[in-house]
Amino acid sequence: MATINISKIKNTYGTETALIILCCRLYFKTAALNELEIFVEDNDIDWKRFVYLSGIHRIRPIVYKAVFDVNIPAEIKLLLSNEHAETIRLNWKQGIETERIILLLNKNNIEAVPYKGTAFSKQFYNDFVSRESNDIDLVINPEHLPLAIQILKKDGYIPEAEDVYQYLGSRYFNYYKDYNLNKFKGRIRDYHLELHWAIAENYFNVNPKVNSFIYTYSGQTAFFRSSIKTLDPVAHFSAMLIHHAIKDGFTSLKNIVDISQAIQQPCIQTQVSLLKKTFTNLEMKKVVSISNILSQQLMGVSLTELDDPEIADSTTQHFIDNICSSRLLLTDKKLFVSIKNALLLQDSNIKKLKFFYKIAKLRFIPATTDFRLIKLPKALFFVYYLIKPFRSIIKPINFIEEKRKLIPEN
Numbered sequence: 001m002a003t004i005n006i007s008k009i010k011n012t013y014g015t016e017t018a019l020i021i022l023c024c025r026l027y028f029k030t031a032a033l034n035e036l037e038i039f040v041e042d043n044d045i046d047w048k049r050f051v052y053l054s055g056i057h058r059i060r061p062i063v064y065k066a067v068f069d070v071n072i073p074a075e076i077k078l079l080l081s082n083e084h085a086e087t088i089r090l091n092w093k094q095g096i097e098t099e100r101i102i103l104l105l106n107k108n109n110i111e112a113v114p115y116k117g118t119a120f121s122k123q124f125y126n127d128f129v130s131r132e133s134n135d136i137d138l139v140i141n142p143e144h145l146p147l148a149i150q151i152l153k154k155d156g157y158i159p160e161a162e163d164v165y166q167y168l169g170s171r172y173f174n175y176y177k178d179y180n181l182n183k184f185k186g187r188i189r190d191y192h193l194e195l196h197w198a199i200a201e202n203y204f205n206v207n208p209k210v211n212s213f214i215y216t217y218s219g220q221t222a223f224f225r226s227s228i229k230t231l232d233p234v235a236h237f238s239a240m241l242i243h244h245a246i247k248d249g250f251t252s253l254k255n256i257v258d259i260s261q262a263i264q265q266p267c268i269q270t271q272v273s274l275l276k277k278t279f280t281n282l283e284m285k286k287v288v289s290i291s292n293i294l295s296q297q298l299m300g301v302s303l304t305e306l307d308d309p310e311i312a313d314s315t316t317q318h319f320i321d322n323i324c325s326s327r328l329l330l331t332d333k334k335l336f337v338s339i340k341n342a343l344l345l346q347d348s349n350i351k352k353l354k355f356f357y358k359i360a361k362l363r364f365i366p367a368t369t370d371f372r373l374i375k376l377p378k379a380l381f382f383v384y385y386l387i388k389p390f391r392s393i394i395k396p397i398n399f400i401e402e403k404r405k406l407i408p409e410n
Helices: 006-013 015-027 033-042 047-056 060-067 074-107 117-125 142-154 162-175 208-215 233-247 253-263 272-281 285-299 313-325 331-344 349-362 368-373 383-394 399-405
Strands: 136-139 178-185 188-196 217-222 227-231
Touching: 006 015, 006 313, 015 033, 015 047, 015 060, 015 253, 015 285, 033 060, 047 060, 047 074, 060 074, 074 117, 074 136, 074 142, 074 188, 074 227, 117 136, 117 227, 117 233, 117 253, 142 162, 142 178, 142 188, 162 368, 208 233, 227 233, 233 253, 233 272, 233 285, 233 331, 253 285, 253 313, 272 285, 285 313, 313 331, 331 349, 368 383
Parallel strands: 136 188
Antiparallel strands: 178 188, 217 227
């Protein structure tokens, strides 16, 4: 399981992608500074594309920090410096707001535990500035959701799908893994908050037992100014691994950087046997094995005890193509890509059949758009299952339009 040569990445996926990966390897100490210096000197780099790709892969703090140490055009260094400073500012802002919301909910007897985002950065990167974070993710008990929504609305947060939640009632938890709210300054979104009770939606065919990861705690930890409850590191890593694999479909370099960063930490290195046993019992061995292979081949970081000779080279190549080609990060393709990749991560043919069945059912399961287009009495809820296949063809979801609708008029 060798690390891919940078020249091969350059020839296959482009100079800028190769440079980004080389910067990541420098961060992980699997490449030397002189390799980066020689690469920058010997290649004609499209710096605008470099900035663009670093941004869509959401790994700018690591990448920019690396190129600051080499000879690059002064105007590019200034641009990167300004972007880096803004990313740091936003990360701190997200972290402070995360802590404030947790304390606000705690004050009202609602337990909220940080998950992903700045919590993952704090736990595995040991700071708030080395990992880009756009959202605030909190784990809550579903029973506390009504009161949490009420408190957050008073605090200025606007729910994204309150009408759907009110209509579905307890059925909401069958279709969704979280409840999202936004806070705006004027017409600009200031914060995006997700209240979670599950790692992935039911149609991804994930064993429901995985959700125990986000309810496994390790006690109180200093966050910013306060000490708050945090996820157990192995449980947090396991949840993120499943999220990056099943939900994201291993489509970005950020997925692999997160995995590589975590498996370098002693809290994960010493628990390899536990990880293998846990994911084997969950019938998710491929998730662990493929993530480990991708980490080794792209970043030069791995846990050798997790090697799995049963993973086909063609499967590994498929995921590397996904990650390095970048085209699959487009919003309108992401669900399709995630579904296709989740299929490849199923451990057995029986699991694949079950996955196909759940995805087939997805064609009939109503979405937010269906509830908003047609207001049916609850007694006629079953009609949505008949409408959905036709609606999805006649009026596909326009994600840009859906986001625009969330912006308050005043």
